[in-house]
Amino acid sequence: MSKYEQFFNRELSWIEFNWRVLEEALDKTNPILERLKFLSIFSNNLDEFIMVRISALVSQLKSGYPLKDASGLTAIDVLNKLQKRISELVNLQYECFTNDIQKELEEEGFYFYTVETLPEKYKESLKQLFLKKYFLILTPMAIDRGHPFPFLAGKTLNILLRLEDPKKNEPLFAVIPYPSKDRFIAIPGDETNQKYIYVGELIKLFANYFFKGYNILKSCIFRITRDAELSIDEEGAEDLLSAIEDQLKKREKGSAIRLEVEADADEELLDFLFQNIEYYDGFCFKIKGPIDLSSFSQIVFMKGFEKLKDAPSAPVLSKEFLDVKESIFEIISRKDRLLNLPFESFDPVVRFIEEASCDPKVLAIKQTLYRTSGDSPIVKALKKAAENGKQVTVVVELKARFDEAQNINWAKQLEQVGCHVIYGIVGLKIHCKVALVVRDEEDGIKRYIHLSTGNYNDKTAKIYTDISLFTAKKTFGKDASAIFNLLTGYSEPPRWQKLVSAPLDLRNFFLEKIEMEKNNVKNGGKGKIIAKMNSLVDTKVIEALYDASKAGVQIQLIIRGMCCLKPNVSNLSENISVISIVDKFLEHSRIYYFYNGGNENIYVASADWMERNFDRRIELLFPIEDEDLKKEILTILKISLSDNVKARILQSDGRYTRKKPDSDKIIRSQVEFYHYLAEKNIEKKTSETLFIPRKNPDEEEKIL
């Protein structure tokens, strides 16, 4: 078997992940609004994938180097395959939308009108709305000899119009760009709140008000997706904050990659677009339905309509944290604590920072903020802490993809109230999630640490599965202080006591662990690895896993997204199995288990097994040492591995197939966790709703 044959291509593997998302939309056992949600997520994922990964492949192609990836494919090979697969999937997506979901929604009373389907009786009130609002804010742009085709920002929707001047006989075109926010306009006077017209259709309907004296012959809606990778010359950038602000303005101007046009657009309009937009060859998609289904998240997250959604399950607040009168620091002092999000409540994390902000014994709070939510309670607590005279250090990663604008906002606010804000590290993205509270107690300084696989974002904490740990162990405290000294440029990395960090030695750490399992088997013992992560791409790790498998180490992998490892190949990976779980919560935790000759090691980390995590990011791995917590994590792994509803098995040819549920027991891991927690005798907290609106539901880490 040649080396190339040992790997899957990462982009092709990613597209299969998005297929699994689409599958959830196709799955008729899911409630209708959940299915719509998955359609929306699919679109959103694909947009980002095109903006980042496909654009990168296109640049690679343009550079002229026929570089081969681990699977032996060049950029052009991959692009061709992607084009084909994307077309297939998008067709499936719209078939599902028009034939299935739209119809069912209509049965439930939801209508999304177009020019063609809008009942006459609504036209007058819509005209008034158009003239009062849209007529005033939109800017149509005529295109003729004197006015070239304008620059259109990525991801906005646009209408192209073919006009006719009755006096002249010259073809005339115009473009009206319009925002994709507030995509749906409720029909005025409709009390059900279920009847809408798409903004674009409304504009089409009354566009003649913009062009008095002209006739509108035809029109179509289209959208361009552009290259959106931030490229900042950091070495030269004195101030990362302003460099990113500048770059954000430029982002809209990346080169065009994809063009989406309404499928029924007229040939003349199409020709005109093809002449004026230089999208990447083959990446023009004719869409049989409304362009950009991601905006349907607005509908999905509307209040009410609970019967069309999954039954909400409230996160449980574990017993230890129930007593709000007790100091959280005492709770942590007694024993290490684990949170299994989103099945357990995120509240203790917020409480941790909030209590620290007004506790007189607290000297300092230090925290990384990678992606955080609008008016996040954590940011509020940090501000309060600074106002209360605590030393607050916040390490904000500005380079969190697609969140830069948001991050700059927090950074500035925090600085204003006196927090010490660090804007990341030149050349490395800060991806670790750690918070440290330093307290001056009777018997000396004591440090409390929170470490997690997920961001300090109370919104995503309800929809991403993550593991987080509270501890007051001295060794962890020393390391946590050291990591902040490193992030704030106070000190070089020290010798770690408990944590392992990237880009320093995380890859080697894993390679050594895998090697250790291999050697244990070679010496006649047992070898076992279980790893759960988002993506597995790193070639060195994959090769080490192959070696271990050949030696007889049993390897079970739970990989939600991309996986470049080929499982179940004889003489290579026959002892490796890979499953992927795609369900209503985004699988996001990274857990690594090594049998270690019976003295089991369990680690949790912010990093996947990917080059970018090992080499270009600051990541942290931490051991779970408490025996009870170890058992708990093992149970979590066990439940995930036994999933036979939402788990798919990766085959050696790259396909993912569903598990056939054993006749007697159906296990859906994301539901099973609630049962498990209930069994653990944890009392439920009921006040919270599970579903809350969000812009990009499946935002993080699905592109690369």
Added chain:
Amino acid sequence: MENTRVAAIDIGSSAIRMTIAEIINDKVNILEELRQPVRLGKDSFHKGKILRPTINEAILVLKKYKKLCEEYNVSLIKTVATTAVREATNVDIFIDNIKTFTDIDVEILSTTKETLFIHRALIKQLEENNEIKEKEYQAIIEVGAGTVEVTIFSKECIVFSRSLPLGTLKMKQIFNKYSDNEEHFFRYLKAIVSNELRTLKRDIPTFKIKKIYGIGSELDCISKVINGENNQNMPVDKKEFQKLCDKIQSYAEEEMIHRLKISYDLTETFYATNIMFLKILDFFKADSFNLPKVSLRDGIIENILIKQNNSNLFSQFEKQVKINATNIGRALNFDEKHAKKVLEYALIIFEKTKEIHHLGDIEKSYLIVSCLLHDVGTSISNRSHHKHSLYVINAQEFLHFGEVEKNIIANVARYHRRSPPKTTHPDYMRLSNKHKMIVIKLASILRIADSFDNSNLQLVESIDLKIEDEKVIIICNTKKNIYAEAYSFKYKKDMFEDFFGIAITLKIKRI
């Protein structure tokens, strides 16, 4: 006692380091350890001074450190600078800039004082682990950028300390010069090591050195490489070390970084320095050595702790000072019997006239050294030997005394005979007024003590002193006739009487 938090900052040749610790019930608990590279040595050793960008870099690092200290409410920040700063021609500007921009006071440490701190930290560790016995000698080999400090110590104190001009940067230079002929390099090292340590060999046979401790960035990783991650505290076998050195010789830079996990800035000096260390081990005929995890900062913090507790510090210090001065005297072939006798008398006078001179422990330590070394000028010439003593003493290195203190001691020795201080004496005039007074008081005591052994034959068995009716009466107990002593006393008491305005009379008691 309330918990206190202290910070020790060490401005070294390649980095600025800080340790923050809290002291709870006399136990030191390390909270933070930081290291930020600032290449002061590169400037100082190559350009002679610290360049502006490097000064600014140091200021920025210290500002950050200070901020971290504020986070912990640190009550005391002790900052020291070593070779690189000490040897820079613009040391004063550097220190002043730091004071101006960060409000941090930097103390320049002499190599001997550095050794003292390291010794303190190490002794503490050894005592805690019960690894040092009474009457046993151990050695510290501290490899710095400029010099290598060889220190022999016993449980009680440091008995010998010497700076060898074998610092890592020097090693690199010499090694590069001999790069085509390694044999020459080895021979050079052997010669210089045995030459520098010759005097040591006379006093303490090498077989008596029970253990050797290596300290230095270049040595740090050795134990981990040879003994493995989990046995880093075990002694390192010299043969293994030799093998490792042989291997390293062929390593490229990247290989060193990867295999030894050392930082990039050490690769240039690594091989030559370890070879040099090997030669020192050869000299001591050691089969193994230890690489303890102690730092200058540990010593500084330990010192703060000791000062806070005001424990029986001086007696140990006194012992240490005595041994150090005796070693110097021996190297200069002094008359040990005479020196010790004079010291004995001087201390009696010092203690019994405390209400007259009002001097304290630190001045007592000056007196001890000047008594022991007052005659070392005779090794140059007997004529005007007091003047020779002045510069000979000033040319020595003392473990516990800086330049100013050394000059006080040298002046006390100088005025043990002949002319009292005059404005035409430049070394005396260098002293502050306060120090001048100390010199006169101590010299007047030394003169009297010296007179009691004027014949250098230790004819006086013992002395006693009492103060009656505003007079000092000294009683000499002797079995012999002491004409010379009595005669000498007549003149030598003048300085005391003049300065304090108190008459002294001598009573000779035959026993």
